[in-house]
Structures are given as structure tokens and as C-alpha cells.
Amino acid sequence: MKQKASLFLLTTICLSLTWAPSGASEVSERNIRFVDYPDFPEAHSTWGSIGFSTRYDKVFIGVTNHRDRVGLFEYDVKSHRMRLCGFIPDMANLREYQWQGKIHSQIVEGPDGSMYFTTDGGESREEYLMDHPHGYSGGFFMKWDPSSDRLTNLGTAIQYESIKDLAVDQVDGQISAVSYPQVHFVTYDPKANRLRDFGRLGSDHVPRVLFRDWWSNVYYVDWRQRLVKYERSGGRLIFARESLPSFEGTPGEHIITGITAYAVDRSSGVMYLITYGAKMLAFRPTQEGIGAVEDLGGIFDATLRPAWNYYCPNLALGGNGKLYYFIGGHGMYAEESESVVLMEFDPKKRSKRMALNFPLEVISEVTGSDVKDSAGNLYFAGRRNNPKAEQMGESGASRPFMIIFNPEKGTE
Amino acid sequence: MKIERSLLFISAGFAWLSILLQAEYTFFTPPGSFTVEVSLENSPYVRLPIYRNAITSLEVVGDYVLGGTSAIPGRSPFLFAVSLSKRRLERVLDMSPVLPGQRCIQSGFGRGPEGFLYGGTIPDKPGGSGHLFKFKVNGNEIEAFDLGTPVAGQGIFALSVDSSRGRIYGISHPSGNFFLQDLRNHTTKIFDETSPSKEILAFLHQYALKPADYLSRRLAIDQKGRVYGSQPVNKIFRFDPDAQRIDLLEDELPKVWGRRPLGRVDAWTMAPDGILYGGNAGDGQLFKLDPETGRVTNLGKPVMMPRITGLTFGADGKLYGVSGASPGYAHLFSYDPGGRGFVDLGNPRFTMTEPGLEQGIAWRGFQIGSVAASEDGRVIVLGEEESLSQLMVFPVR
Numbered sequence: 001m002k003q004k005a006s007l008f009l010l011t012t013i014c015l016s017l018t019w020a021p022s023g024a025s026e027v028s029e030r031n032i033r034f035v036d037y038p039d040f041p042e043a044h045s046t047w048g049s050i051g052f053s054t055r056y057d058k059v060f061i062g063v064t065n066h067r068d069r070v071g072l073f074e075y076d077v078k079s080h081r082m083r084l085c086g087f088i089p090d091m092a093n094l095r096e097y098q099w100q101g102k103i104h105s106q107i108v109e110g111p112d113g114s115m116y117f118t119t120d121g122g123e124s125r126e127e128y129l130m131d132h133p134h135g136y137s138g139g140f141f142m143k144w145d146p147s148s149d150r151l152t153n154l155g156t157a158i159q160y161e162s163i164k165d166l167a168v169d170q171v172d173g174q175i176s177a178v179s180y181p182q183v184h185f186v187t188y189d190p191k192a193n194r195l196r197d198f199g200r201l202g203s204d205h206v207p208r209v210l211f212r213d214w215w216s217n218v219y220y221v222d223w224r225q226r227l228v229k230y231e232r233s234g235g236r237l238i239f240a241r242e243s244l245p246s247f248e249g250t251p252g253e254h255i256i257t258g259i260t261a262y263a264v265d266r267s268s269g270v271m272y273l274i275t276y277g278a279k280m281l282a283f284r285p286t287q288e289g290i291g292a293v294e295d296l297g298g299i300f301d302a303t304l305r306p307a308w309n310y311y312c313p314n315l316a317l318g319g320n321g322k323l324y325y326f327i328g329g330h331g332m333y334a335e336e337s338e339s340v341v342l343m344e345f346d347p348k349k350r351s352k353r354m355a356l357n358f359p360l361e362v363i364s365e366v367t368g369s370d371v372k373d374s375a376g377n378l379y380f381a382g383r384r385n386n387p388k389a390e391q392m393g394e395s396g397a398s399r400p401f402m403i404i405f406n407p408e409k410g411t412e
Numbered sequence: 413m414k415i416e417r418s419l420l421f422i423s424a425g426f427a428w429l430s431i432l433l434q435a436e437y438t439f440f441t442p443p444g445s446f447t448v449e450v451s452l453e454n455s456p457y458v459r460l461p462i463y464r465n466a467i468t469s470l471e472v473v474g475d476y477v478l479g480g481t482s483a484i485p486g487r488s489p490f491l492f493a494v495s496l497s498k499r500r501l502e503r504v505l506d507m508s509p510v511l512p513g514q515r516c517i518q519s520g521f522g523r524g525p526e527g528f529l530y531g532g533t534i535p536d537k538p539g540g541s542g543h544l545f546k547f548k549v550n551g552n553e554i555e556a557f558d559l560g561t562p563v564a565g566q567g568i569f570a571l572s573v574d575s576s577r578g579r580i581y582g583i584s585h586p587s588g589n590f591f592l593q594d595l596r597n598h599t600t601k602i603f604d605e606t607s608p609s610k611e612i613l614a615f616l617h618q619y620a621l622k623p624a625d626y627l628s629r630r631l632a633i634d635q636k637g638r639v640y641g642s643q644p645v646n647k648i649f650r651f652d653p654d655a656q657r658i659d660l661l662e663d664e665l666p667k668v669w670g671r672r673p674l675g676r677v678d679a680w681t682m683a684p685d686g687i688l689y690g691g692n693a694g695d696g697q698l699f700k701l702d703p704e705t706g707r708v709t710n711l712g713k714p715v716m717m718p719r720i721t722g723l724t725f726g727a728d729g730k731l732y733g734v735s736g737a738s739p740g741y742a743h744l745f746s747y748d749p750g751g752r753g754f755v756d757l758g759n760p761r762f763t764m765t766e767p768g769l770e771q772g773i774a775w776r777g778f779q780i781g782s783v784a785a786s787e788d789g790r791v792i793v794l795g796e797e798e799s800l801s802q803l804m805v806f807p808v809r
Binding site: 130131132158159160161181182198199200201203204205222223224226237238239240241243249250251252253255256 | 462463717764771774778
């Protein structure tokens with residue numbers, strides 16, 4: 001049955017390959033591979049919940065049934081083996097009233113080699129029930145030690161609030177995070193067990209992504225889509241004067257959602273950002289103050305939709321210096337037929353092209369920012385539409401899987 | 413094959429839509445509502461800076477919404493004025509040069525003679541002295557005047573003004589003394605009956621409660637000029653302005669068994685018929701107090717959470733209030749004294765349209781610390797208490 005499904009997927013991808021202009025045939029179905037998550041038949045989705053361990057050469061993914069069961073998976077790059085590390089409620093000894101809906105955050109390697117992530121309530125009951133007996137107690141900071149297969153629960157941030165994303169200081173291990181729905185920026189020092197709440201920074205829709213520069217300053221956005229920097233040297237927030245570039249006519253709900261994905265080019269001193277208003281930006285951070293932002297244009301050029309109306313919660317920089325991202329999800333697609341497209345963006349030439357095209361039953365949405373190994377493989381968390389999963393929770397009927405993509409060579 | 417795929421997409425689309433419809437993402441967004449951006453760090457516009465803008469005192473005078481803020485330790489508060497017709501912040505006054513060493517304007521405002529609003533401050537450092545002040549918008553400025561310290565070494569936690577008698581009444585912080593200041597002869601009289609005894613303080617200590625948790629957050633004045641507030645534990649006091657005497661009412665604040673230590677008045681407002689309506693912070697009950705009989709009626713809890721941080725009557729005769737606070741967040745509710753009871757209006761979400769945000773963004777009010785109505789009751793304003801607080805406005809039709 002599994003083999004049949006894989007065969008169907010491969011055939012579908014082959015049939016779906018589209019629009020390969022001359023001189024742009026480098027990327028094909030040979031460059032991409034899907035890996036299923038074993039031992040979790042009710043798995044529904046993955047969110048931003050993917051990260052890479054450089055110390056152990058492993059990818060970690062949080063997979064959820066989008067209700068109350070969240071599995072942590074580990075993909076070993078050398079053995080090509082995906083395994084279930086365990087389920088969060090069991091490994092963290094969570095009580096029933098501490099139920100968690102998903103891992104929404106990135107899974108980030110700390111300076112100690114542990115992988116850090118946060119948990120999220122996931123569904124409507126998280127936000128609205130609060131102090132009701134069925135309510136949500138709040139999201140947790142968690143640490144996974146790959147060397148001992150041990151999960152440590154580092155505690156909650158704000159009562160009743162999910163924690164949507166985090167960043168980890170690569171010098172002292174301090175965690176920065178953002179809560180949902182009240183958009184509080186917090187820092188947590190696991191060594192001192194010190195939590196600092198810097199207060200509310202956002203509005204109606206919580207920006208989902210934090211990212212850090214190579215000095216471990218952390219960035220977020222306020223409701224005007226201005227960069228907000230947690231400057232580690234002073235332990236304070238500083239705010240950009242100007243909003244990030246956006247297309248004329250970008251609706252407010254796209255402005256307030258901020259940045260959806262990023263990729264780091266350390267050698268060039270550039271961080272590439274994608275906004276919820278479908279802009280590609282080049283950000284050049286500075287150790288102090290907020291660096292310059294350059295508008296690289298839209299992530300997709302077409303007339304089907306307004307330029308701001310393309311959804312892309314993923315981005316990675318290939319070993320070839322080109323950016324790759326999958327457009328589509330949450331009801332916003334690049335193509336009329338509602339499909340997810342893999343884009344290639346050359347930041348030097350500022351040119352982009354559609355490399356591959358997938359129907360929604362093959363890929364319906366992709367997450368992950370800059371998750372890659374030393375061999376140039378890029379990793380993403382993927383979902384595909386699946387009517388059989390209809391009863392698995394809110395946010396559509398889907399099944400999750402991991403995507404391995406290498407733009408320079410085959411992934412077999 | 414194509415048809416099958418189309419059907420699959422359509423059915424998936426319907427499933428998605430039905431899930432969206434089932435979700436609880438509906439908010440209180442009446443036509444004509446809007447949010448004014450009052451706070452923005454590193455702003456090119458006139459705005460309040462971060463951590464100095466929690467809107468803890470609020471009043472509407474003509475076209476202006478006048479606010480007083482509270483700051484985090486080490487920083488000072490502001491007064492500000494928002495034009496309702498222009499939907500923008502027009503004037504701000506940094507209080508640090510006017511009243512150095514002060515941190516909070518959390519007393520609420522009282523209306524005094526000559527168009528002035530009166531307020532009080534809490535000092536930044538323990539042992540410091542709060543000040544009374546008066547202010548009004550004069551041309552392009554907010555003018556504020558220091559009226560001195562009513563209780564030495566104490567801040568001003570709550571305040572109310574009886575303009576006809578020319579008196580300011582207040583509760584000091586942290587002791588909880590009741591005081592009156594005569595605006596005509598500038599004398600102050602302090603009453604210590606409202607201050608918790610040593611025994612009461614020891615009792616409150618068992619519950620790890622601080623003065624800001626148990627002192628009366630607001631004072632009310634009835635049609636005969638009598639002043640009402642709460643004092644620990646769960647009691648309501650009344651000050652008779654003629655006899656200059658404080659008595660405890662026989663009826664207490666509504667309580668939940670075992671939670672009396674949490675009881676204190678969070679908000680007051682008076683109905684056109686003279687009945688006082690109050691909110692109990694401890695458990696979030698709405699109650700009414702008949703000044704003629706002294707009877708307290710527990711009207712119940714609008715939502716499951718504690719606190720009722722603001723109450724006011726709208727032009728439609730309904731009472732509007734905010735219930736719920738951190739670590740949860742605010743629900744706006746209405747109460748119809750005519751018999752239909754509570755309606756939980758939900759979390760308010762009003763559009764903010766500002767320079768640089770011309771398309772508008774939806775703004776949700778999570779922590780709302782102050783509520784006021786325009787003089788005709790046709791506009792109600794909500795002041796946030798956040799690190800970056802905004803003003804939310806909705807019309808009453």
C-alpha cells in the first residue's frame with residue numbers, strides 16, 4: 001500500500017512538471033524526494049516545526065494530529081532513516097490539562113547542541129476557553145538532547161498563551177519567543193530560569209517568524225511591519241523607523257503578519273526575507289542598530305492575483321547561491337489550477353523562475369526556513385491534501401511528510 | 413480525470429470553508445468603530461513611547477478623549493488628547509517636567525470647575541508623594557497645574573470630584589486612607605477608617621495581596637454627594653459629606669465563597685435614575701447599589717474571568733463594560749437594566765487607519781484598563797493597558 005502511494009506520488013510529480021524555459025532545466029523531479037513519518041497514522045500536519053542539527057547531522061520535525069498529539073521525528077542524514085523520537089506529552093510528562101496542539105516554532109540548535117522548540121495550542125479552544133476546565137494552560141519551552149534522546153520541559157511563558165516561534169542565542173543560549181494571541185515578545189534564559197516579558201508588539205494576526213543574525217540579535221516585526229530588534233548587547237528592543245517594503249494595495253491583514261520565511265547568506269552578509277505581502281527582501285543586519293533593507297521585488301510575477309497575494313512560509317538558500325521556495329497554501333496559490341509551485345530566485349540577477357509545479361494532493365503547503373545540511377540538501381516540512389484526514393482537526397484535511405530538495409544533484 | 417480533480421478541489425474547498433465557519437473568529441466590530449494609534453516607539457508621528465502609555469485614566473470632553481497613562485518603574489507618565497472627529501492623537505504632555513518623580517496616573521479623572529479635569533499620581537519610588545493636578549486642552553497645548561500633595565509619602569490611587577461642593581475625594585496608596593481636599597480653601601482632611609488594620613493586613617498577607625490588589629480602584633458619588641468605595645475585606649464604605657463621617661454598608665461586595673480577600677471595587681458608574689453600578693475585581697461580578705437603601709444586588713458575572721475594569725452607560729440606556737484581564741483578555745459586554753441581562757459582545761476588534769497604514773489594520777483590544785463615554789453617550793472609548801497601548805472607539809446607536 002505504501003509502495004503504491006509512493007509510486008502514485010512520483011508519477012504525479014512527473015506529470016506535473018511544467019514550464020521549464022530554455023536553460024532552466026537543471027531542476028527536475030530527480031532533485032526532490034519525500035519522506036514519510038512512520039508510526040503516527042493520525043498525523044495531520046507540520047507547521048514551522050523543522051530544524052537542523054549541525055552537530056549530529058540530523059533533521060528534526062514536529063508532527064501533529066492538530067488536536068492533542070505531537071510527535072517529534074528525527075531524520076538521520078547519513079542513514080537516510082526517519083524515526084519517531086516519541087510523543088511530546090509522554091516524553092515531557094505533560095498532564096491532561098497541559099495538552100498541546102502542535103509545535104509551531106522552528107526547531108533550533110542551541111550552543112550546547114540541544115534542539116530547542118516551543119509548543120502551541122493549535123485550535124480554537126486554545127484561544128477562547130482560557131480558564132475553562134477544557135482550556136489551554138499555555139505553551140512550553142522545550143529542549144531535546146539528541147545525544148541522550150532526552151526531552152526537557154523548560155516551563156511555560158505566559159499563562160493561556162501559545163508560543164508561536166523562537167530564536168536561540170548562539171553564545172549564551174537565551175531564548176527569544178513570541179506568544180499567541182497577545183503577541184508578547186519574551187526572552188527566557190534557561191540557565192538562570194529568568195523570563196522577561198517585553199510586552200505586546202502586534203495586532204490582530206500574530207507574525208509567526210523570529211530570526212537571528214550572526215551576532216545573535218533577534219528580529220521580529222510590529223503591527224506596521226517595522227523590524228523590531230532584540231539587541232543582545234543591551235538586552236532591549238529597538239524599533240526600525242520605517243516599515244518594510246510592501247506592494248501598493250497590500251491589505252492590512254497582510255501587513256500585520258510580517259515575515260513568513262528567511263534564509264541566511266553569511267558570506268554575503270545578507271538575510272533574505274519573504275513577507276506575508278509576497279515581497280522578497282535583502283536585509284543586511286548590523287551589530288548595533290537596524291541594518292539596511294533592499295526590496296528585491298515580488299516572489300511571483302503573474303496577473304492571476306495581485307502581486308501581494310501569494311503565500312510562502314518557506315525559504316532556503318541553495319549551495320548554488322539561489323533561493324528556493326514553494327508558493328501556496330492557506331487558500332492562496334500561484335496557479336489558476338490551485339497548485340503549489342517551487343520557485344528559483346537568483347538574488348544576483350534578481351530573476352526568478354518556476355522550477356516545478358505540484359497538485360495539492362502531492363504538496364499543498366510547505367514550511368521551513370533555511371534548513372539544510374553540509375551536502376547542500378534543503379529540507380522542508382510538507383503537507384498534502386488528503387480527504388481521509390478530514391476529521392483530524394482544523395486547518396484543512398492533510399497528511400504531512402518531509403521534503404528533501406537539492407538543486408544541484410539528485411536526492412536518491 | 414480533470415473533472416474528478418476539480419470535484420476534489422471543490423469538495424476540499426467546501427470542507428475548508430465549513431471549518432472556517434465553525435471557528436470562533438468573530439469579534440465585536442460595530443460599524444463606525446475605529447482604533448486610534450496612540451503609542452508607537454521610534455515614531456515619525458506624534459505618539460507615546462513604549463512602556464509609558466498604559467491608559468489608566470480616561471474621560472471624554474467635547475470632541476476630545478483625554479487620557480492619563482501609567483509607566484513602568486523608572487519612567488514617567490503622559491497626558492494626551494485624541495480628537496474624535498479627526499480620529500487622531502493631537503496633543504501629548506510629558507508629565508515628568510510638570511510633576512517630577514511620578515510614574516502613574518491611575519486615579520481616574522474627575523470633572524471640576526472651569527473645564528478642568530482633576531487627577532492624581534502615584535510616585536515612582538516607594539515613600540514618595542503623589543500629587544493632585546488639574547489640566548485641560550488650551551489651544552494647541554495641554555495645560556497642567558500641580559495642586560500639591562494631599563497625603564505626604566502616599567500616592568493617589570483613586571479619585572473623584574464633586575464640582576458642586578468644590579471637593580476632591582481620594583484613596584491614598586499604599587495605606588488606603590480616604591481624603592478630601594477642599595478646592596476653595598485648599599485644606600485637606602484625611603480619614604484612616606478605610607485603611608486596613610494590622611489584623612487585616614496580616615490576613616491579606618496570607619493571600620500574597622498587595623495594596624494595588626485590594627484598594628478601591630475607583631470612587632463614586634451619588635446624587636446626594638455621598639461618596640462610595642471599597643475597603644478590605646470585601647466591604648463598601650460610604651462617606652457622608654455633610655457629617656464628614658465614614659460608615660460601612662451592611663451589604664458587602666458580591667462574593668464567591670473563599671474569595672472575599674479579592675473583593676474590591678474595580679469600576680463604578682451611575683445610571684440616570686441614580687442607581688450605582690459597580691464591578692468587583694476579585695471575581696468579576698457586576699452589582700448594583702441603591703444609595704437610598706444601601707442594598708447591593710449581585711447581577712452576576714458577564715464572563716468567566718475576574719475583573720471589570722470599566723463601566724459606562726450608552727445613549728441606548730444600556731450599561732457597557734469590560735470584563736476579563738491578564739492573563740486572559742478583555743470581553744466587552746452590555747447589560748440591559750430593563751430586564752434582558754448580559755450580552756457578551758466578545759473581544760473588540762476595530763480598524764486602525766493612520767498615516768502609513770492608510771489601508772487600515774484590524775486592532776484587537778486585549779488588556780483594557782479604562783472605559784468612558786461621551787457626554788451624550790453616543791460614543792464609548794476604551795483605553796488599553798499594554799506596553800504600546802491604543803485607544804479604541806465605538807458608537808452607540
